[in-house]
Amino acid sequence: MKEESATPERKSASAKQPPEDHRLRMVNRTMQLYRNQSHALIETLHAVQESFGYLEEGVLKHVAGTLRVPLSRVYAVATFYHSFTLKPPGEHTCVICMGTACYIGGSGAILGDIKEKVGIGSGETTPDGKVSLLVARCLGSCGLAPAGVFDGEVAGKLSPDNVIDKIGRWR
């Protein structure tokens, strides 16, 4: 097997010829697992999101071709579901839960503070590409409201101050 070089130019070029990209292996495996049947689309998009961090256009075309799903349908599914994003995320991701318990517990104020002090709203990334903010519907951690996820780690009983503090440590 060919050795992958990791220069950025190489990466963007390889996205045009998808089978060359090592990140695509997991995607291809997922599709093969479902024998390239069209109903594997959502599972495949999960795989794309996981290995690329977002749904890259070239990869979407590759997926559409392999699963024989119309391009517009792939895009439709990708934008219907909130878990998928078409933009590359920042280096760090902060998810704030806006479920009922968290809302009652004050997660609205936390979002307000992030907007004010970090300057990003839901779905946005800081200009330096360091931090992305996402809003979750409900993390299911209502007992710990308000809750959030910082780079994959769930944290509970948040306050505007400790959230700003956590984000601050990333920058």
Place this chain on the structure above:
Amino acid sequence: MTLNIEDLHQIAKIEQDTQQGFQHRINVCVAAGCLSCGSGVVKDALAREVGKRGLDNWCQVKGVGCLGLCTAGPLIALEVGGRFYQGVKVADVADIVEALGASPVDRLLYPDDSAFFQRQLRIVTENCGRIDPERIEEYIAESGYEGLYLALTQMTRQEVLGQVTESGLRGRGGAGFPTGLKWTTVAKTVDSTKFVICNADEGDPGAFMDRSVLESDPHRVIEGMAVAGYATGASQGFIYVRAEYPLAVKRVRMALSQAERMGILGNNIFNTNFSFNIKVRLGAGAFVCGEETALIASIEGRMGRPRPRPPFPAEYGLWEHPTLINNVETFANIPPIIRHGGKWFAGIGTEKSKGTKVFALAGKIVNTGLIEVPMGMPLREIVYEIGGGIPEGKRFKAVQTGGPSGGCIPQQFLDMPVDYDSLMQVGSIMGSGGMIVMDESSCMVDVAKFFMEFCMSESCGKCAPCRVGTRQIYDILCKITAGGATTEDLATLEDLCDLVKHTSLCGLGQSAPNPVLTTLNYFRDEYLAHIHDKKCLAGACKTAKEVS
């Protein structure tokens, strides 16, 4: 490999003997709630401490599913003595191990007489917090898969259907449709291909029962599904679980592979001619996928847009085949129903709502967490005794049940028994079991706005009334909370709620106005105060005064 009952009993025996071999057993809650407070490190530290002292054969440390009292996490339970330690930190570990067999560590002790643990009746969550969810043997030791064995080897399909029908079990996902009837409908269809789907797309903001069950006792759900497969004639199952619940996904996948390895799933289960497989499908963040037809569309790889019913999935479901869809809690009720009989189950609860219900208690309440109580328990008992009342001496205002499809129940109904029909009578629904308590500092208009924002952005956009109507309702609620609305706006609000409720295509739209309608009904004065006096009675909408 195929098992018979002796094998099951053997596994159970070995497991029980192992457990009995320990003088002490420390159960550390490793469900998502406690994990996020650091229970994982506490568990590791405990195991290290026990090992360091050479007590490996004397004391067992294991991770278990949800103990229920999420607010006090990380929570650990001492199985001998039945004590709970709350808010445990790594620094406490030495003291805990030291205290084993002696008097407990007082500063960590959760009060013994607490109603939180006393008043509950655990059926669905009987194993939660007691067994290691990552080991099938522990489930088997608690009579796990015995129900499936009974059903497959000693009961006809009709008998299984009969037991489920007799139990009076109703769907725990929201509408409370009789489970036996649903199963029977699917069983009656003649198609050779049928499906069983477990709806674990728990999307209600404020509900985490299903997550807890999957994280704490995944095999119970698998067993329930397999029984359903047998009774309805399906051989393929799907668990549709939210991608936002990574731990639940992991434990379900682990449980599935364990069950497959033991031959509890697969071909010729327990040497019968029944075969059943289960696959996991991940949701991708769409609340509307909790609706049956949308969920099916999503499993088929499409956008989760509901289609008009009839035909119902029971006749015309996944890939056009008859499909049974129940939620996690419903399936989790099945194994004990098969083991103890439908009559036993029907003896619990009220006349029309049988069994127990798991609730996720959250919001302005002392004991946030997961509880299971018999149907018909008065709301007051849940809020004030199990829930411990309202913190900071504040006044109770309302309980929100049923999530965005439910309603807000005011103080005057506190003595109402909690069951499907009573909740319906006051304009709310059981829903999946989220229970959010609100105190005097919560503005009910703001709460209605919160839910409408949810419905608006979760609307799939297929039918016009829901797509545009929820947005229009939301706009008016914004206007009200900002202090800019008139009495005419209030009339338009009610008119729109009526329209969306009666003309939307699916349940999401039809129930989207409920939070507005119940708050209008019970807290109209708060709406009027925003409109006439430009004032928020709860002091939550701060801009009300400035805007005119």
Place this chain on the structure above:
Amino acid sequence: MAKIGLATTWLDGCSGCHMSFLDLDEGLIALADKVEIVYGPLVDYKTFPEHADVTLVEGAVSSEADKKNILNIRARSGVLVSFGDCAVTANVPGMRNRYPVEAVLQRGYVENAEPPLAGSGEAAFQVVPQLCPHARPVHEFVHVDVFLPGCPPPPEAIFYLLQELLAGRIPDMRGRTRFGA
């Protein structure tokens, strides 16, 4: 029989509805016996009278001045008619609603100015009526008794409307005109 007092007025509109009114042709003569025009661009009264039995309002509510006017007109009118699409739906004036007011003014008075405007256009903005963020239909501000959509409403529809009002009935305009007619 005393003549009824008819007022006509325009807010943010193109006067096309008034042109359609003039297109009543001989109908105008028939009306002249029964109607006294008490205010409007077609006659020479400077202020809105204390009372008009019927008022036809053309145009959307676009500026602060429009807002003030329409409240005044409503208070002094018996039957208020939303006259034409701009009044009923905001129509063409409403097409600016997708853009911020500043951008609209910039586009209209600076970028498209002929000959090109010197400076930032601030001076021009001063003399333009102060625009609201959105041009909106009349009935979002005051109660409207009859809606007469159309761009413009056909003369026959206007005639029918006035005939009915003269007969003391609130007309049902369904089928006689439509949005964009």
Place this chain on the structure above:
Amino acid sequence: MSHHPKGKLRTDLNPSRLLTFKIDDRDVSAREDESILEVARQNGIAIPTLCHLDGLSERGACRLCIVEVRGVAKLLPSCVTFPRQDMEVITNSERVVNYRKKILELLFTERNHVCSVCVSNGHCELQNLSVELGVTHVRYNYLYPEHAVDASHSRFSVDHNRCVLCLRCVRVCDEIEGAHTWDIMGRGITSKVITDLNQPWGTAETCTGCGKCVQVCPTGALSEKGKSVAEMIKRRQFLPYLQMMRGRQEESWQK
């Protein structure tokens, strides 16, 4: 043979079984697989529709064709509801008529429908519905969303300001033309019809340029280039015929 497709929804209904029921107190007879809408129209009873189009699969989404059925609490979309023996259908109760008006008004608020400057002025189904239902003004606030016009295609253009999300374009492209160039992105109030990967129509490689989407569009959202105000007249007589000839409902992507 019926030209009206059932989609895949009701293959469980038996076309050879006949039944009688009532629409607006009139006795009518029907085949089991004929929708209430079809039967009503065969009997000259008008029910307004928007997302329905003869020759395309049904969606049951615009909710304009809702009717009351005696003994049923819910209002039912007549395009996807099938009659039962002795059913009593009421198509024009005050309740239903009022709901239809309100739904239509909501549709008018959703996008920027400026009839007076629209290519389809005078030939628009939305406009005609407002006449038919007696909508002379809209009681809800207009939302004034920001939407673009895409004129990148050499022969057609799409003006999202006029779109009512009926998805006829998506269905005809999928079910009849077989290209599936169109689909719908996003969800809820932010939904939008797109070509391929949400790219300018002119760059959509899968588009065959057949123009069927333009012809089935009920409003001025899709139009032929070069048409001025009120000049865009749609012709769609071909549709039931093509539907019958191609009959590829079974492979439809659109459900």
